[in-house]
Amino acid sequence: MPQPDRRRFLTSAVLGGSAVAGATALGSLAPEAAFAAPPKIKLDPGALDPNFAEGRITGISGSLLRASGSDRTLHRVHVTDGTSIWKLHPTTFDQIKVGDGFYARGVRLPDGSLAADAIWVNIVNLDASIAAIEAARLHLDHNGKRVIGHVVGGRTAAVYGSAPAVADLTRLQVGRHVKVIGAWRPDTNEVDVATVYSGA
Structure with a gap:
């Protein structure tokens, strides 16, 4: 799926639009995919991938995860009907707990939060x-x-x-x-x- 379509899809899902496909449509949910090289995007030297977040979950508000990254960056990650979740196997949002670690890939929204298409828990x-x-x-x-x-x-x-x-x-x-x-x-x-x- 081209990047602009992917961004529209996930933005729509966060804002309440219908979501009919998850990361399995946008990319693999296999655990190995969490460690794969990110999609080719142009980054300044030393810059972090804006479409990736990692850390430990510090709070869950509705479908929003709040987390602290290993570099102390604070993350806000939206989980939508289109987000695919792995926790030893494909699973559901209710299996995510405060204190869990995670990797997430998705698209960055204008407010700086991440709309996740895939989350790998722990x-x-x-x-x-x-x-x-x-x-x-x-x-x-x-x-x-x-x-x-x-x-x-x-x-x-x-x-x-x-x-x-x-x-x-x-x-x-x-x-x-x-x-x-x-x-x-x-x-x-x-x-x-x-x-x-x-x-x-």
């Missing part, structure tokens, strides 16, 4: 090594710290090399370097694992 992307494996948990070493990765039935998958994702985690090995995408459990060292990427 998403993490960890480079780690596997320290131990239990039936429902992976013990991960990430930057010298221990992280507990919870295996979620029906959700957690593994990707071995370039093969498609599978539910079988038995090929994971202690000591192996992995990339883990999952949903952080706020204020803990624990994540619910969406996908484990292993080179083998």
Whole structure:
């Protein structure tokens, strides 16, 4: 969807117009998309992407999220009927809580707020090594710290090399370097694992 159409669509949704499509129409909601390079826009050196926001949610007023960014920027993010939401899996607005972390992509409105087309809640992307494996948990070493990765039935998958994702985690090995995408459990060292990427 061209940028002007996308802006009109999301602006209309924030102002009360009908919204019939979410981020799945405007772009992928897959968790990997949260970490993908932003659409090509011309930015001054060192400038932040105006169509992106991240941080922790400090308040929810109706469909407006108030948040503090990791750089202490204060964000106002509108969630509309057209916003797609991921929290370990595609979900609904009522699953977003104060204290959650988030990444959001959308379009900046004239008042400086962001109309979100996609929000990824508590998403993490960890480079780690596997320290131990239990039936429902992976013990991960990430930057010298221990992280507990919870295996979620029906959700957690593994990707071995370039093969498609599978539910079988038995090929994971202690000591192996992995990339883990999952949903952080706020204020803990624990994540619910969406996908484990292993080179083998």
